[in-house]
Amino acid sequence: MTEDSASPRPLPGGLPRRTMLAGAAAAVLTPAAVALTGTSALAAPGGRGAGETHRITMYAEDLGDGRVGYGLAPGQATIPGPVLEMYEGDTMEITLVNTTDRSLSIHPHGVLYETTSDGSPFNDSFNGPGETRTYVWRTTTETSMGRVSRPGSAGYWHYHDHAMGTPHGTGGLQAGLYGALIVRRRGDVLPDRQFTVVFNGMLINNASAPHTPMFEARLGETVEFICIGHGDMFHTFHLHAHRWANTRTGYLEGPRDSSEVIDNKDLNPGSSFGFQVVAGEGVGAGAWMYHCHVQFHSDGGMAGVFLVRNEDGSMPAGAQAAIDRFHEHEGGHGN
Structure with a gap:
């Protein structure tokens, strides 16, 4: 099983060739990622900014064997769901079509939303069986307050169901209703390849070794990992032979940046982080392992x-x- 964004070529504005959103139109190039066109307006300094509004439709679908996924078109649901991306200052309006016979929703981390877009039964914000509902997510830019600043929305976040099975979406999470949400800052490095890794109970992307995804890249390509935790267990994510900085992006901000450099990081329920590495840099091409470093978890199939x-x-x-x-x-x- 391989999750592989085909070798992307830059589009106008320098964004990689994945899925393009332009206002109300969406041209799907791969089901695994949603990127913005280079026409998005720059966010204004401070406050919410003058970003673009992106309107997409997502479908929640039964995939058989108790699995349920999100997709960008009928028949395209996957586990994890598509990567959704915005720049700080942008807004995303998601019309979620529930094609199943169970209640479900979509709840985001890291962005702003009203109670009507909370995605939880607590706020009567969910899709009943067969229903369609629109959720609105907003983002902000960093706001200066003199000596300090309020953070913007940039980060590696995620989205998931919050209504199937229980009011907390436990059934939906177990079934596979989750995906990555990225809010980028203008000037962030864009990857050649992009992979989502979800530790969910004792599974990776709802699979156990040897059926876990094999991620592929070519030597020297810039690879982005988005790591997400769900379920009830403590995990750590370890990538063999590759290191990254423990920062928002995985990069150091210059030679004086004293942020720690790591190759193993906690990945627990509800948490998420991302980073970029150069594939095989300093170590060469080869088959490198990624896994949970809780030993009985990796022994039990949490490896790829x-x-x-x-x-x-x-x-x-x-x-x-x-x-x-x-x-x-x-x-x-x-090890």
């Missing part, structure tokens, strides 16, 4: 493969044998 191919796309020496061993030993072991 990050395959860094050669620059020409060919399989590096030893990689296929490593992948075969991973499948033979299922969860495997990692």
Whole structure:
């Protein structure tokens, strides 16, 4: 199983070729990501800014075997759902079509919304069976207050159901109703490849090794991981042979930035973070493991493969044998 954004080429405005949103129109290029066109207005300094409003329709669909997912078109639901992206100052209006026979919703983290867009039964904000409802999410830019500033909305966030099974959406989360939400700041580095990793109970993207996703990139490509936690268990996310800064973006802000550099970070229920790495930088192409570093979790199947191919796309020496061993030993072991 591979989640792989096809080699993106820059669009006007420097944004990668994923899914484009322009006002009310959405052109779907891949079901895994939603990006904005380069026509989005720059957010004004301070306050909410003068961003663009993006209107999309999402579909919640049964996928069989107790699984339910979100998608950008009928028949395109996935687990995780599509990556939704905005710039600070933008607004997103999501019309959610519930095609199932159960109540569900969509609830975001990290952005602003009224009680009518809360996505929880507590505020009578959800889709009944077969119903359609619109949710409005807003973002802000950083606001200067003299010596200090109020933070804007930029960050690696997420969205999920908050109504199926219980008033907290426990059934929906178990079924796969979740996805990544990114609010970028103008000037942020945009990736070549983008992957969502969700630790949910003892599963990764609702799967267990050896059926966990194998993420693929080519040597030297910029790869973005969005990591999300759900369920009832403590986890940590570890990526072999790659490091990132423990900052909003995963980058250091210059040679004097003393932020710690890490390769393992807590990923617990409701939390999320993201970072970018250069695939194989300093270590070369190969099959690299990612996994939860709680040992009985990785032994129990919470592990997967990050395959860094050669620059020409060919399989590096030893990689296929490593992948075969991973499948033979299922969860495997990692340090």
